[in-house]
Amino acid sequence: MKRAMHALVLSIVVAACATSPSADIDFDYDTAADFTALKTFGWMPPAGNAAGDELLVKRIRSAVDTQLQAKGRTASAANPDFLIGMQLSGKTTYGSTVGAGISVGIPVGRAGRVSVGGGKSKAIENREGTLVLDFLDAKTKSLVWRATASGAVESSSTPEYQQNRINAIVAEMLSYFPPKK
Numbered sequence: 001m002k003r004a005m006h007a008l009v010l011s012i013v014v015a016a017c018a019t020s021p022s023a024d025i026d027f028d029y030d031t032a033a034d035f036t037a038l039k040t041f042g043w044m045p046p047a048g049n050a051a052g053d054e055l056l057v058k059r060i061r062s063a064v065d066t067q068l069q070a071k072g073r074t075a076s077a078a079n080p081d082f083l084i085g086m087q088l089s090g091k092t093t094y095g096s097t098v099g100a101g102i103s104v105g106i107p108v109g110r111a112g113r114v115s116v117g118g119g120k121s122k123a124i125e126n127r128e129g130t131l132v133l134d135f136l137d138a139k140t141k142s143l144v145w146r147a148t149a150s151g152a153v154e155s156s157s158t159p160e161y162q163q164n165r166i167n168a169i170v171a172e173m174l175s176y177f178p179p180k181k
Contacts, residue, residue: 023151023169027176033137033144035178041073042080042138049088059163060086063170064133071177080138087132090153094123127153133173147173 029035046057064084065075128150135145149169157165 023149023172025147025149025169025172025176027145027147027173027179029145029179030143031181035144038081038135038144038178039073040076040080041068041082041084041135042075042077044083044085044136046086049090050086055159056088057086059166060131060170062163063167064174066167067171067174068177071174082144083136083138083141085134085136087134088130090127090129093126093128129153131169131173133170135177145177145179147176149173 043061045051050057050060069075130148130150132146132148134143136142137144149172154165
C-alpha cells in the first residue's frame with residue numbers, strides 16, 4: 001500500500017491531462033508583499049507525501065531552482081529572503097465503465113428463440129494529482145505566494161520524461177512569479 005501511494009505521488013508531479021500539454025494552474029499572493037525584496041531563497045524540509053520520495057523531491061527542487069535562478073533569484077541556505085515549501089497529494093476516482101459481452105441466439109420451435117449471453121464491465125480508474133508550491137517570508141513565516149498545479153496523472157514513464165514534465169509544469173507555475181501587480 002505504501003509503495004502504491006509513493007507511485008501515485010510520483011505520478012502526481014508528472015500530472016497533466018494526457019490530451020493537454022499542461023496542468024491546471026492556479027496562483028494567489030499577498031498583495032501587500034514586496035516581491036522585489038525576495039532575492040534569495042531556501043527550502044523547507046519536505047513533509048507529508050513529499051517526504052516519501054527522495055527522487056521526486058530532487059526533481060521538483062531542481063526544476064524550481066532552475067526557474068528561480070533564471071528569474072534572478074539565488075539559492076541561499078544561510079539567510080534566505082523567502083522559504084519554499086511543497087505539498088503533494090493524489091486521489092483515485094472511478095468514472096464511467098467499459099464493458100464487453102457476448103450473446104448467442106438459438107432458434108427453438110416455430111417462432112421462438114432463446115438467447116444466452118453474458119458480459120463484464122469494469123470501472124475506468126482515473127488518477128488525479130496536485131502539486132502546491134508555497135513561498136513564505138523567511139522572517140515572519142507568512143505565506144506571500146502560492147501556486148497549485150493539478151490534473152490527470154499520466155501512466156508511469158522514464159525518469160527523463162518525468163523530469164521533462166516536472167520542468168514544464170514548474171515553469172508554467174513560476175510564470176506567475178513574481179506577480180504582475
